[in-house]
Amino acid sequence: MTSESKSGDLLDRLYKYRWAMTAVSVLSVLLLFRFGFGRVSDFTKQVESLADQAPKKSQPQMFDPRSDIWFDSSSPALQTFHEIEERFVAQDVLFIGFEENSDPHGAFSVKSLQAVDRLGKKIREVPYVRNVRSLVANPWIRWGNVDGEEEGLIVSDLFENDPASYTERERLERMISVLGAVNASGLIGEEKVRELLGPDADFSDHIGEPRLLGNLLSEDGRSTAIIVDVIRPRFSDETLDETFGAGTLSREAGPPIHASAVQIEALHAIKELVAEEQGEFDFHITGVPVMREHYMVTAKHDMKFVGLMIVVIAIVLLVLYRRVAGAVLPLITVFLAIMGMLGFVFLKGDLINLVTALTPHMLVAIGVATAVHLVTAYYRLRPDYDDKHDLVRATVRFNLLPVFLTSLTTAVGFMSLTTSVIAPIKQFGYTTAIGTVFAFIISMVLVPTFLSLLPLSTKAKPKAAAKKVSTKPHWSEWLAGVVVRRRKAIVAVGVVLTLLTAAGLYRITLSTDLKTMFGEGNPVVADFLWVDDHISGTGDVEILFSGAPSTDSDDQAAARLGRLGELVNSPGDEFAKELASLKLQEESHQRGQIAVSSEFLGLLDKYQTRLEVEGLDPKSPLHAITSIESALSVLRKIHQVQHENKGTFYRVPADEDVPLDAREPVVLYDEFLEENTIIPGQSASTMIAQYYLQYENGAKPEENLSTLITPDRRKFRFTMRVRTVSSSEKINAYNRMLEIARTEFPGLIGTPADVAAGKALSTMQMTGSNFLQVNMVTAFSETLIASLAIAVLVITLLISLVFRSLIIGIVSMIPNVLPIVVPIGFLSLIGYPLDGPSILVAAVGLGICVDDTIHFLSKYSKARASTGSAEVAIQKTFRDIGPALIYTSIVLACGFAMMTFATFRANVMVGFLGAVIIALAWVADFVLTPAVLSFLPTRDLGKSANRLEDKTSRSNEDNDN
Amino acid sequence: MTTKTPWLVLGTLVGVLALSPTSSSAENTSGVNVPSAPSFKKSNAAAYGKQIAEYVDAYNTGWKDSYSKSTITNISASGEKMASKTTQLSLEKSNGNMGLIRYQSPASVAGVAMLTHENHKATDESWLYLPSNRRVRRISGANRTSSFQGTEFTYEDLSSLVPSRYKWKFAKESKGKDGAILQIEGVPTDKNSGYSKLRYHINTKMWRATKIEYYDKGGRLLKTLAVSKWKLYHGRFWRAHKFEMHNKQTQKRSTFEASTQFLSIDKYKKKDGSPREGLKESAFTKRALETR
Secondary structure (H helix, E strand, O other), X not given: OOHHHHHHHHHHHHHHOHHHHHHHHHHHHHHHHHHHHHHHHHHHHHHHHXXXXXXXXXXXXXXXXXXXXXXXXXXXXXXXXXXXXXXXXOEEEEEEEEEOOOOOOHHHOHHHHHHHHHHHXXXXXXXXXXXXXXXXXXXXXXXXXXXXXXXXXXXXXXXXXXXXXXXXXXXXXXXXXXXXXXXXXXXXXXXXXXXXXXXXXXXXXXXOOOOOEOOOEOOOOOXXXXXXXXXXXXXXXXXXXXXXXXXXXXXXXHHHHHHHHHHHHHHHXXXXXXXXXXXXXXXXXXXXXXXXXXXXXXXXXXXXXXXXXXXXXXXXXXXXXXXXXHHHHHHHHHHHHHHHHHHHHHHHOOOEOOOHHHHHHHHHHHHHHHHHHHHHHHHHHHHHOOOHHHHHHHHHHHHHHHXXXXXXXXXXXXXXXXXXXXXXXXXXXXXXXXXXXXXXXXXXXXXXXXHOOOOOOOOOOOHHHHHHHHOOOOHHHHHHHHHHHOHHHHHHHHHHHXXXXXXXXXXXXXXXXXXXXXXXOOHHHHHHHHHHHHOOOOEEEEEEEEOOOOOOOHHHHHHHHHHHHXXXXXXXXXXXXXXXXXXXXXXXXXXXXXXXXXXXXHXXXXXXXXXXXXXXXXXXXXXXXXXXXXXXXXXXXXXXXXXXXXXXXXXXXXXXXXXXXXXXXXXXXXXXXXXXXXXXXXXXXHHHHHHHHHHHHHOOHHHOHHHOEOOOOOEEEEEEEEOOOOHHHXXXXXXXXXXXXXXXXXXXXXXXXXXXXXXXXXXEEEEOHHHHHHHXXXXXXXXHHHHHHHHHHHHHHHHHHHOOOHHHHXXXXXXXXXXXXHHHHHHHHOOOOEOHHHHHXXXXXXXXXXHHHHHHHHHHHHHHHHHOOHHHHHHXXXXXXHHHHHHHHHHHHXXXXXXXXXXXXXXXXXXXXXXXXXXXXXXXXXXXXXXXHHHOOHHHHOOHHXXXXXXXXXXXXXXXX | OOOOOHHHHHXXXXXXXXXXXXXXXXXXXXXXXXXXXXXXXXXXHHHHHHHHHHHHXXXXXXXXXXXXEEEEEEEOOOOOEEEEEEEEEEEOOOOOOEXXXXXXXXXXXXXXXXXXXXXXXXXXXXXXXXXXXXXXXXEOOOOOOOEOOOOOOEHHHHOOOOHHHEEEEEEEEEEEOOEEEEEEEEEEOOOOOOOOXXXXXXXXXXXXXXXXXEXXXXXXXXXXXXXXXXXXXXXXXXXXXXXXXXXXXXXXXXXXXXXXXXXXXXXXXXXXXXXXXXXXHHHHOHHHHOOO
């Protein structure tokens, strides 16, 4: 039996059982979709069960909001981010800012303070709000008269009672204590400040609260912010195992989804409270939850453009075919392929993320192209057939092999992305591969079945009549002639373009900028910029400093201290030796406790000052950093307060601050246990530890130091606020901070081995939501580019294999790669920064280009083998598949162009680049590739040509007709 | 009893590891009679709740003084622990108790001591001694919502149960291992309280709270206090060894665990067999704080 008869039998069987196969295919997709969504529904219930109260409206949880999926799980920044969540606190911050220009006391006017007080108290009652810090409620550390009796240290809110209950003097004294004498003079005049502080007051002793200035209060005293910590709820392992099952994907994704939901819920509640106050002041709300919500709202808003894209595709198909079937069949193919893909993803236990959200775009391209090829072939062949069975059979025969090859190549090529270490890229690989398989099966089963329902053309003519028509000159002859005649010029232009592109790619800038992300005049972005300009940046960046880990347990350390107490007064060499050994052990134990180490904190203090001083220069990358907060602020303030509030003591304690008589150890006798206890000799480090204790004794639990230093005092957190600048500017700032640490403060940035060996004081790791986000853009884009390069290589090898020609494989790179890299290279060349989504469109573009290329090459190689003439082969290829490729390109380019009307810049870019890539792919397939191919001798077109010829000989006959 | 008395509460609430073999006897050797239970008005949830709270308060007075040695442990959400060892002295006074807590470890805070004189009619007075500057400083005693030494406990949590500070309501009765557990809810009348509601689980065998749930201002469960390792002391006072406060929102925890305690000190003997004297007010002066 020949291959031809075998394929003939197959096609006959396909036709005979078309309804059964269609029913099985559609039913399988529907069942997959049903069970996939069933799992989503179960998962949604699991997530909702974590909430205190069932939500008013249940929303299917299909989207994965986790930030850690964007990183290689071994990323130190990600691991530190989790460490901070676990050891300190898992929360995000909201800023509610406003300004008071009408009152001479600015933000310290009664009206302003009362608004802050009212709003702060209401917000404190919103579920999941951990802490509210404002001008009214913040830890005010001072020296003063305690409860009307002796003087002492006081930690209390700045305004403990209704701000209206304070006299003007009390109010302005508080203003000076926060703003400092110099800034306060700017607001109320030096004369007034001197009246309050005394005529001889030294302004350098009244430096204000550096913790609050540039953080929740502007230096001019007119703008202020209420800072709200909204927690990301945490659950015990037992609860999570019980809710989601141990080791499941849901267990990983569920809690962050719940956290995101409760934060949005808290944000809505807070927005309502702010709205109640809005008339009096113009409030501006910013922070991570605001941006997270805005992304979601915008994504939802932009969903309508995906719908518009589908509608436009349908309209263009209708216009091109002027038949309903021409529009309906491609769309049904696309819908079922998407449903099958989604069902599979959900059933597997995965969720959709920002990358796999683009898979439907990809399937629109692949599904439409496949179906369009079938439908175009059908309508082209229809006039020549008077038997429906033969017509459908010929249509399938004409497309089966190229469509199979395009699907196989696309699926295998994209499956190669699953080797990526970044989960969304991995998922994008398999979702595209699965969707492509669905698109192939559905198009080859469902489309012919429905085509068989269509009536045969009443204008069907005998073959002889058709030949008359073909004597008319065809556009393909003209284009093929031009391409072959001008092939040198075309290839030269191609080479120049490639070189320019390469130069552009060399200059590629990966960056995102919130300012342009949502288009001009976006009110949410305007709020971010307002808070930036008036008070402080709102992005968060963290540095975690880690000292040497302890080798002793707390009990061992306590036992050693007890033994030291016993030995301290014991005479004899034997005891002296043990004493010396124990002292060494104690020293080693304490060395890693960097949060109470005067040496470490002194160095860190200098590092912070260095960063702050350089940050004042608008030309420095560090200008993007607006404030730095850590336990240092508390420490310096307490030290100042302990020394009659003198400004010179606003610093880290040093050994000389410890009284001489305190430096010797003291032995205490416990008359109840009847044993000695040693109180070690005091130092700057013990002073620091005791200051912390003193502070924590007065501060509210939500203000205690557990969010800034670990209980074992071996980890120290540095939190910074960063302005709303582009991601590349932020990265420059972060790199500058690291550079300064490496070159000027090496003791802070040792390796773990250096720290363990005592060669450095700490390790230093940068992290934080904002840090992760901006680095994600670069890391993700770089990984995606590398993954796509692998996919291109795999696809090239596959094409070489299929066509049994390395030359064909290499030539295929022209239409596959050039349409993608030309626009990206051009944008880079003109200095336009690209972000993750722009790079991602390249993946979609690759899917489209590969499809077109294989259709072109399969027809061309076959035609070239049979005719031996490049020009004739090109002409024949244009004639065979030209209409389908043109239709596909027009339809998809118009469809993608609709996305340029979206709000989200990334979607606009998807639309713009998508349309440009499709148009360039058309140019590559119709101009450049044929020009290059025309230079190749027939023998280089591969041994497959004859096989392809054999397999499709019948269709060739059809085509000739 | 009023506000800032952590060591008093530790002294009185922390479980007893009695050194005296007589201390765990069922016979009441304390000299303090058990108050007679009131006629409970079970039909009125508010009145019943208040009666229970008042009886719990009355049941636990008369212990005179105490000494205890405890370990305070802070545990982060990831399970990382940091322990401090302390000793506490407490003196029961009719107009407000006195207390002194001193740190023994870690080395960096060893010797830090805090003294408090409760005042039923005014704000408590507190002083802090830091060995690093050898000074006793007066500290503010007004803020009951302050954290106690950086733990998950606030001074409000460590205050004794003062029935008049809450609006009570009986919630439910359930069966415990040792008898009925009465659950009562208290809504703080003090607007400066850190909570919207507290739910006490009262064990009716001991008339002590074995569990307390704290709800934040938004009405969400914030923290749960689990009280365990109970022992009867002098046949009269039930005391727990262990208090574990679990912050349900941040998953951080703090525990107080007593290793040694004397309750009613004059009932104990020294190692040489001579009798111990009860604590006097002179042990609770600013001078007593210093370690020089």
